[in-house]
Every structure is written in C-alpha cells, then in structure tokens.
Amino acid sequence: MEKIYDTIIIGGGPGGLSAAIYAARSKMRTLVIEQKRKTGGQAATTSEMENYPGFPSASGPEIMDKFKEHCDKFGVEFTKGKVEKVELEEDGFLKRIITKDKTFVSKTVIIGTGAEPRVLGIKGENTFRGRGVSYCATCDADFFEDLDIVVVGNGNTAVEEAIYLTKFVNKVTMVVIHDQGVMDADKVAQEQALDNEKIEYVWNSTVSEIGGVDMVDHVILKNVKTGQESKFACDGVFMFVGTVPRSSFVEGLVELSPQNYIKVNERMETNVPGIFACGDVTDKFLRQVVTAAGDGAVAAVVAEKYIEEEENWNKKVKNSIDPVLVAFWSPIDSNSMEAMSELEKMHSAQTSTKLVKIDAYINQRIASKYGVSNIPTILRIENGEITKIVTSNNMNDLNKII
Ligand SMILES: Cc1cc2nc3c(=O)[nH]c(=O)nc-3n(C[C@H](O)[C@H](O)[C@H](O)COP(=O)(O)OP(=O)(O)OC[C@H]3O[C@@H](n4cnc5c(N)ncnc54)[C@H](O)[C@@H]3O)c2cc1C
Structure with missing residues (x-):
C-alpha cells in the first residue's frame, strides 16, 4: 500500500x-x-x-x-x-x-x-556567471584572492558579505544606489563596513553592464542622478540585490x-x-x-x-451512518453551556442520532469551515450533508433538530 x-x-x-x-x-x-x-x-x-x-x-x-x-x-x-x-x-x-x-x-x-x-538581468551578467560574476561570497571568495571586486547592493547581506570578502580580496568597491552615507543595511553592519579600510564606495550608482574577454575585467557604472556612464576595472562582481x-x-x-x-x-x-x-x-x-x-x-x-x-x-461526523448533531459551544459562553445541557438531556432520551460537541474556540478552523459564526450553533448532519441548523438555546428549536 x-x-x-x-x-x-x-x-x-x-x-x-x-x-x-x-x-x-x-x-x-x-x-x-x-x-x-x-x-x-x-x-x-x-x-x-x-x-x-x-x-x-x-x-x-x-x-x-x-x-x-x-x-x-x-x-x-x-x-x-x-x-x-x-x-x-x-x-x-x-x-x-x-x-x-x-x-x-x-x-x-x-x-x-x-x-x-535576484539577478539584475544586465548585459554580461549571464555570460560571465561563474567567470567573475557570483551570488555567494562563501562559495566563491577564495577564487578572488588579492583581486579587486565590485559588490552590488547595500542591504544587510551585501554589507556583511562585502566585509567577509575583504578577508580574501585586495579591494571591495560597493556600488550603492543611494546618496552618500545612505544604505539599507542596519546601523551595526554599516558602521563595520565604513570602518573597513579595504572597502570603497561609489554612491548614487548602479552597474549597467559587465564586460571582459574570458573573465570579467570591467563593469560599466551608471550614475542614477546624472545618467553618466563610466568604465570601472575589476576582476569580479558579487551581486546582492535581493531574493x-x-x-x-x-x-x-x-x-x-x-x-x-x-x-x-x-x-x-x-x-x-x-x-x-x-x-x-x-x-x-x-x-x-x-x-x-x-x-x-x-x-x-x-x-x-x-x-x-x-x-x-471524518470519523465522527462525515462518515457516520447515523445522523449526527454537531453542537458548537464554548465553556466561556453561558448561553451555549445552557443549550448543551438541554441538548444532552434531550439527546439521551433517544437513540436515532449521535451527538458531537465541539469547542468553537479551540476548533476555529472547523467552525469557520462550516460557517459557524454564533454559539451555540447546532448542525444536523446526515450522510455528510447539513440538513438543519439551530442557533439558539430555545427548547422548541432544539427539540426540532433532534
Ligand atoms: C549569504 C547569506 C548570508 C546570510 N546570513 C545570515 C545570518 O547571518 N543570520 C541569519 O539569521 N540569516 C542569514 N541569512 C538568511 C538565512 O540564511 C535565511 O533567512 C534562511 O536560510 C531561510 O531559511 P528557509 O528554510 O526559509 O530557506 P532556505 O535556507 O533558502 O532553504 C530552502 C531549501 O529548500 C530547498 N528547495 C527549494 N526549492 C525546492 C524544491 N522545489 N524541492 C525541494 N527542495 C527545494 C533549497 O535547496 C533549500 O535547501 C543569510 C543568507 C545568505 C544568502
């Protein structure tokens, strides 16, 4: 099976x-x-x-x-x-x-x-993936020993990974889209990065293209304020621009x-x-x-x-051969407690139906699945289908559902 x-x-x-x-x-x-x-x-x-x-x-x-x-x-x-x-x-x-x-x-x-x-989708990103373009510092840092790299992004991951990369590389240049001194990373991470002598910054900029021959040898930086583009020599690009x-x-x-x-x-x-x-x-x-x-x-x-x-x-209600009275109640609602007590008395005087009491607060999902918004609510279920509904503790109403 x-x-x-x-x-x-x-x-x-x-x-x-x-x-x-x-x-x-x-x-x-x-x-x-x-x-x-x-x-x-x-x-x-x-x-x-x-x-x-x-x-x-x-x-x-x-x-x-x-x-x-x-x-x-x-x-x-x-x-x-x-x-x-x-x-x-x-x-x-x-x-x-x-x-x-x-x-x-x-x-x-x-x-x-x-x-x-997230990939930036810029020219050269896919071509040089694994040949200078990386998305994981831990995986690839040692390939860039003593080289110059660019980090794109300025959130926590970008900043933390830039700091980590400084243990391997010669120089990290962070390309940050915001104004000078503004980064999305938290303050502690930012301070650590700003104190790190191996990290330099290019503000108000993005990378618009990655270029090289076999391996990355430059990026094109674009100043988002002036629109001006410039070629920037580097050996690798680490992308940390979200997920x-x-x-x-x-x-x-x-x-x-x-x-x-x-x-x-x-x-x-x-x-x-x-x-x-x-x-x-x-x-x-x-x-x-x-x-x-x-x-x-x-x-x-x-x-x-x-x-x-x-x-x-399923066991007690849906697959029951006998009709079932499903009574939604709550121990902190006095009306529903009264209704339960009456219902139990009436039910014990007959044998044609089964009674299943459900605490509507603990079983909110089941209650909402069957449209129960008031307590008490008593459903009569036959062959898995609701055939009658009572939402009061009135004796006559309760009698009708049994
Ligand atoms: C570089 C980096 C540094 C980070 N540093 C920190 C840190 O210092 N502290 C911190 O708290 N968090 C850190 N995070 C974030 C943290 O790693 C994530 O928040 C966390 O791993 C999320 O856990 P997860 O289980 O939701 O997803 P993931 O860790 O992404 O795990 C999802 C798993 O699902 C598998 N999977 C995906 N699709 C399928 C599929 N269709 N079928 C079968 N398997 C599938 C994947 O292979 C993966 O193993 C860092 C993340 C990165 C990338």
Whole structure:
C-alpha cells in the first residue's frame, strides 16, 4: 500500500528542518524532500552567522548540521528530489507531492523552499556567471584572492558579505544606489563596513553592464542622478540585490503576494487547508534563520492539529451512518453551556442520532469551515450533508433538530 505521511516538508533549510523536528517529535510520520545533496539551505552557505541565539561564534554550516542532527534524533526521513508540483486528492485531505521521479502522498504539506538571489538581468551578467560574476561570497571568495571586486547592493547581506570578502580580496568597491552615507543595511553592519579600510564606495550608482574577454575585467557604472556612464576595472562582481521566492511550483494552487511570496496567516496556514509555509518563501518582514525556524515550529504544530481535527470530523461526523448533531459551544459562553445541557438531556432520551460537541474556540478552523459564526450553533448532519441548523438555546428549536 502507498505510504501516507502525516507531513511532507519541502525544503531542508532552517524553516523546513525546524518544522521536521517539531513534527517528528510529536510522532508525526515526517518526510523532508530537499533538492540538494546536503540540507541546510541558504544558511549553510554563510560562514559568518553571529545572530542565531545561543551560537555566538558558530558558522552557518555548523548550525545547520546541528539542525540535521536534531532531525535524525527524532527519526525524520529524508529524500533528495526537486518538487515540481503539489496537487490535492479529490477529498482535499490527502495531497500529492510530485518530483521528477516519484509522487509522495501526505495529509499535510509544509513548504520551506526559501528564496534565491535576484539577478539584475544586465548585459554580461549571464555570460560571465561563474567567470567573475557570483551570488555567494562563501562559495566563491577564495577564487578572488588579492583581486579587486565590485559588490552590488547595500542591504544587510551585501554589507556583511562585502566585509567577509575583504578577508580574501585586495579591494571591495560597493556600488550603492543611494546618496552618500545612505544604505539599507542596519546601523551595526554599516558602521563595520565604513570602518573597513579595504572597502570603497561609489554612491548614487548602479552597474549597467559587465564586460571582459574570458573573465570579467570591467563593469560599466551608471550614475542614477546624472545618467553618466563610466568604465570601472575589476576582476569580479558579487551581486546582492535581493531574493526571489521559490514558489512557482505552487502557483495557481496557493495564494501568492504580488512578488510571489506565499501568503500565510500567523498560524503559517496558506489559503489551502492542510498546506502550510514557513521561512523565506513566505510574505514576511524579517527573513533570517531564527524567524524561519520559528515559522517551521508553528507550521508543524498547526499541521498536527489540522490532522487531528480532520480525522476526528471524518470519523465522527462525515462518515457516520447515523445522523449526527454537531453542537458548537464554548465553556466561556453561558448561553451555549445552557443549550448543551438541554441538548444532552434531550439527546439521551433517544437513540436515532449521535451527538458531537465541539469547542468553537479551540476548533476555529472547523467552525469557520462550516460557517459557524454564533454559539451555540447546532448542525444536523446526515450522510455528510447539513440538513438543519439551530442557533439558539430555545427548547422548541432544539427539540426540532433532534
Ligand atoms: C549569504 C547569506 C548570508 C546570510 N546570513 C545570515 C545570518 O547571518 N543570520 C541569519 O539569521 N540569516 C542569514 N541569512 C538568511 C538565512 O540564511 C535565511 O533567512 C534562511 O536560510 C531561510 O531559511 P528557509 O528554510 O526559509 O530557506 P532556505 O535556507 O533558502 O532553504 C530552502 C531549501 O529548500 C530547498 N528547495 C527549494 N526549492 C525546492 C524544491 N522545489 N524541492 C525541494 N527542495 C527545494 C533549497 O535547496 C533549500 O535547501 C543569510 C543568507 C545568505 C544568502
């Protein structure tokens, strides 16, 4: 028989691995699908990581190896593959996760596919990619030992990576689109960069072209205020101009932001029940290891609750042979408590229906799925369909639904 996972996590970065730890620890059958040979995501590509709490001086790969070790301890399964599509089975509960070679089935999906560097799309960028154009300082810094390089961008990543590159190269020139002294990076990073003697700046400028023979030997700088262009000699260009979310494989299935980030609520739920997302691929304010890990934890806990609710509902209500009275109540609402007490008395005097009480506050998703906005609400469900609704604690009304 086909193996059905409780959760399949797409992406083995900090978000995905954190979700996997929480899921597996709560005894969910958990699979992580990662396209790369090694897990760790973007975090494993940076040697400088000084802000992950509890690890003041560990590198990105060291921290990510610990995440993986933690997953192994709780029995998370891993497989290598690139997910190309996610589909819903007819009932919407089971999901098919499709890679090039295989299809997996799961009750929930947690998407933690992160983001990838944005390309500028300028002339020469693609031609010289890997021949002087790079998007990863940790991966490529040592190829530029004692050479002169240009860094494009001025956010935290650009500034931190520029500082890191100074350990290898002769000189870094940062090309910054803003006025002199203005950068998007936080103040601490900016101060470190401005104090670094190996970093020089070209303000109010962008790179409009990358040129060379076999390898990069110059860029064309464009002053955004004057429009003037000038040739600038260099041996390499590092691009840090933002990231693009890896969400195309769920386009048309889950709701995306205008920039193609996956929209989630505070419970990491997408608009599709049972599909969650975490980390850099989501539409959020701060994209860091610690926030991705936090998102992953939330997604896994909510995913577990989703399965419990759905399976409970299917077993007790949807698949029941007898008619079922589903009573939405809350222990903090006196009206609904009274209604429950009356309903229980009336119900115990007959045997033709089953009674299922649901705390509407704890089970908000199920309540909203069935359009319950008031409590008490009592639904009579026969063969999976709602046949009567009562929304009062009036004895006559309650009697009619039994
Ligand atoms: C150079 C650099 C330096 C950074 N420095 C820091 C720092 O100092 N501190 C900090 O907190 N953060 C830092 N960050 C940011 C941090 O790395 C990210 O916020 C974090 O890694 C996001 O985690 P994630 O799990 O959401 O995504 P990612 O880390 O991007 O992981 C996503 C994973 O999903 C996989 N994947 C993608 N698509 C598919 C698919 N279709 N099928 C299967 N697998 C797929 C990818 O291969 C990847 O392994 C840095 C990032 C970079 C690039």
